[in-house]
Amino acid sequence: MNDILLRHRQIPNLDQFPIYRQNGGFEAFKRALTSMQPDEVTDLVKASGLRGRGGAGFPTGMKWSFIDKNVFPHYVVVNADESEPGTFKDREIMESNPFQFLEGVMLCAYAVRANEAYIYLRGEFWQLAAELDKHIEYLEREGLLGEKLFGTDYSLRLYTHLGAGAYICGEETALLESLEGKLGQPRLRPPFPPSFGLYGKPTIVNNVETLANVPMILEKGADWFRGFGTEKSPGTKVFSLSGNVAKPGNYELPLGTTFRELIFEHGGGIPNGRSIKAIMPAGASSSLIVADEKALDTPMDYESVPSVGAMLGSASVIVVDDSVNMAWLINKTMHFFQHESCGKCTPCREGTFWMRHLTERIEHGQARWEDVELLNEVASNVKGKCLCALGDFSTEAVMSSIQRFRHDFEIKVLSEAPVSVDIKVSNP
Amino acid sequence: MNPLQERYSEEIAQVLSKYPADQKRSAVMPLLYIAQREHGYVSREQFAQIAEILEISATDVAEILGFYTLYHDKPEGKYRLQVCNDLPCALRGADQFLEGVCDHLGVKPGGTTQDGLVTVEAVMCLAACHRAPMFQVQSSEGIAYHEDQTVESAARLVDSWRATEVE
Ligand code: SF4
Numbered sequence: 001m002n003d004i005l006l007r008h009r010q011i012p013n014l015d016q017f018p019i020y021r022q023n024g025g026f027e028a029f030k031r032a033l034t035s036m037q038p039d040e041v042t043d044l045v046k047a048s049g050l051r052g053r054g055g056a057g058f059p060t061g062m063k064w065s066f067i068d069k070n071v072f073p074h075y076v077v078v079n080a081d082e083s084e085p086g087t088f089k090d091r092e093i094m095e096s097n098p099f100q101f102l103e104g105v106m107l108c109a110y111a112v113r114a115n116e117a118y119i120y121l122r123g124e125f126w127q128l129a130a131e132l133d134k135h136i137e138y139l140e141r142e143g144l145l146g147e148k149l150f151g152t153d154y155s156l157r158l159y160t161h162l163g164a165g166a167y168i169c170g171e172e173t174a175l176l177e178s179l180e181g182k183l184g185q186p187r188l189r190p191p192f193p194p195s196f197g198l199y200g201k202p203t204i205v206n207n208v209e210t211l212a213n214v215p216m217i218l219e220k221g222a223d224w225f226r227g228f229g230t231e232k233s234p235g236t237k238v239f240s241l242s243g244n245v246a247k248p249g250n251y252e253l254p255l256g257t258t259f260r261e262l263i264f265e266h267g268g269g270i271p272n273g274r275s276i277k278a279i280m281p282a283g284a285s286s287s288l289i290v291a292d293e294k295a296l297d298t299p300m301d302y303e304s305v306p307s308v309g310a311m312l313g314s315a316s317v318i319v320v321d322d323s324v325n326m327a328w329l330i331n332k333t334m335h336f337f338q339h340e341s342c343g344k345c346t347p348c349r350e351g352t353f354w355m356r357h358l359t360e361r362i363e364h365g366q367a368r369w370e371d372v373e374l375l376n377e378v379a380s381n382v383k384g385k386c387l388c389a390l391g392d393f394s395t396e397a398v399m400s401s402i403q404r405f406r407h408d409f410e411i412k413v414l415s416e417a418p419v420s421v422d423i424k425v426s427n428p
Numbered sequence: 429m430n431p432l433q434e435r436y437s438e439e440i441a442q443v444l445s446k447y448p449a450d451q452k453r454s455a456v457m458p459l460l461y462i463a464q465r466e467h468g469y470v471s472r473e474q475f476a477q478i479a480e481i482l483e484i485s486a487t488d489v490a491e492i493l494g495f496y497t498l499y500h501d502k503p504e505g506k507y508r509l510q511v512c513n514d515l516p517c518a519l520r521g522a523d524q525f526l527e528g529v530c531d532h533l534g535v536k537p538g539g540t541t542q543d544g545l546v547t548v549e550a551v552m553c554l555a556a557c558h559r560a561p562m563f564q565v566q567s568s569e570g571i572a573y574h575e576d577q578t579v580e581s582a583a584r585l586v587d588s589w590r591a592t593e594v595e
């Protein structure tokens with residue numbers, strides 16, 4: 001299989017500019033600027049069928065074409081705030097194949113007529129931001145960034161911006177608020193960023209992995225790209241595989257590869273003589289699916305995963321073996337969501353707090369059976385009532401685990417008589 | 429010119445040049461990092477100094493600081509050893525690892541060693557789930573990742589910090 005995004009694994013030192021250049025780097029950018037109109041670039045991306053790799057899977061070219069052409073300046077903002085538990089693909093792309101990523105950002109900026117692009121990185125990617133700054137300086141010296149590029153009227157600047165540890169900043173409008181120097185809390189939508197984004201100007205927000213596809217699409221064409229993946233989900237996907245699996249890591253595979261192939265062929269199966277119990281296909285914000293034969297044979301693409309009761313999302317596959325009790329697992333995920341709720345809207349702020357309170361009680365054998373029902377009820381009251389997706393995400397593992405792994409709760413609740421229900425939620 | 433601006437005038441000017449002239453406020457996060465660099469936390473005086481540079485209120489600055497986990501408003505260990513024990517790492521033994529590190533250093537999660545050198549904290553996913561157990565170290569030098577760790581390797585790292593302290 002030909003890697004697109006993880007090409008550095010086949011081409012040693014691809015993170016060095018001369019090597020990237022020797023392998024055709026920045027030819028697409030030069031050709032776009034000197035022989036294509038911005039809209040032609042957008043049309044090509046549309047024709048490729050590329051869909052956003054940040055989680056929602058929205059068609060990329062279509063998003064670009066929504067940019068408001070009556071108001072300027074335009075901005076491109078890259079979402080490099082990778083914080084979903086189980087997700088570590090963007091980091092590898094930016095560290096090991098940085099120029100392809102940067103060229104993708106540059107092509108996007110040209111296509112949407114932006115002269116400035118910001119790369120918003122999670123604060124923990126401190127070293128990575130310093131590396132990207134060096135690469136950007138280098139591109140400026142080489143005449144690939146700056147004024148009047150290749151003798152055209154087009155100029156472009158790239159900047160990095162570090163966040164400081166808040167999962168919610170991965171939500172695109174919260175990210176924009178944060179970049180504006182405000183609290184990273186989501187905005188009411190509409191208006192959407194292509195008409196009202198950074199500083200109130202038309203803005204395209206894209207994920208790192210999405211943009212890293214673009215140079216190769218320009219270079220090899222839409223049909224070539226459509227040769228990978230499925231009809232509705234063309235291209236490859238970097239699957240971040242983690243949890244109870246022998247070889248965790250990033251695997252670039254065509255969309256539509258089955259869970260079985262990813263986990264057992266590439267990931268080396270389940271270690272310690274254990275067997276697989278559950279899968280979370282989209283990180284901690286995912287529903288838990290029972291890892292039966294049907295689930296394992298399900299193709300991982302945006303259309304098929306819902307048939308087994310989950311979403312593909314960012315395709316961060318967390319494997320759970322049969323030693324794990326789901327009451328423990330949802331307590332972990334609730335800890336995460338309670339910690340990361342931005343506090344802007346009540347159902348999420350209060351709901352995550354209460355769900356954590358209950359999962360903590362259940363996990364410590366201090367719950368009554370009614371508490372499991374209560375937990376389910378709180379979750380169903382949070383779902384669909386929040387300002388942004390985080391609120392809904394917080395309920396996925398809860399509701400699916402109660403529905404599909406009820407036995408695990410029974411073990412926790414029934415085997416241990418409630419000693420006391422006076423347990424405090426530790427608030428780190 | 430206030431003390432922060434004086435000391436880091438060039439760097440601050442460079443940060444400000446990234447954003448449109450009428451959108452200085454965007455520089456609040458980078459300036460908090462600059463202010464935090466020397467002592468590992470941002471003092472009340474520095475809130476005011478950042479606010480003055482950006483023409484916003486000190487409360488706005490304090491609010492930003494409180495919202496994000498990588499900023500601190502009180503002095504703690506010189507090195508913050510931040511262990512990820514979020515779900516994927518926990519499936520690979522991160523909880524036991526955290527406990528082992530804490531036992532070794534004689535602290536509880538959130539606590540600081542007696543010599544004031546190391547604060548151990550449990551944190552959320554750091555995008556290194558495939559290399560668990562892992563932690564990051566936040567210090568005056570920025571943030572560094574340490575992956576595929578054992579309690580022994582973490583202990584050796586802490587020893588190396590202690591050795592440089594003595595020198
Ligand atoms: S759903 Fe949660 S994270 Fe989203 S805006 Fe509301 S409180 Fe904030």
Ligand code: FES
Pocket residue numbers: 085086087512513514515516517518552553554555556557558560
């Ligand atoms: S869960 Fe620990 S780095 Fe992702």
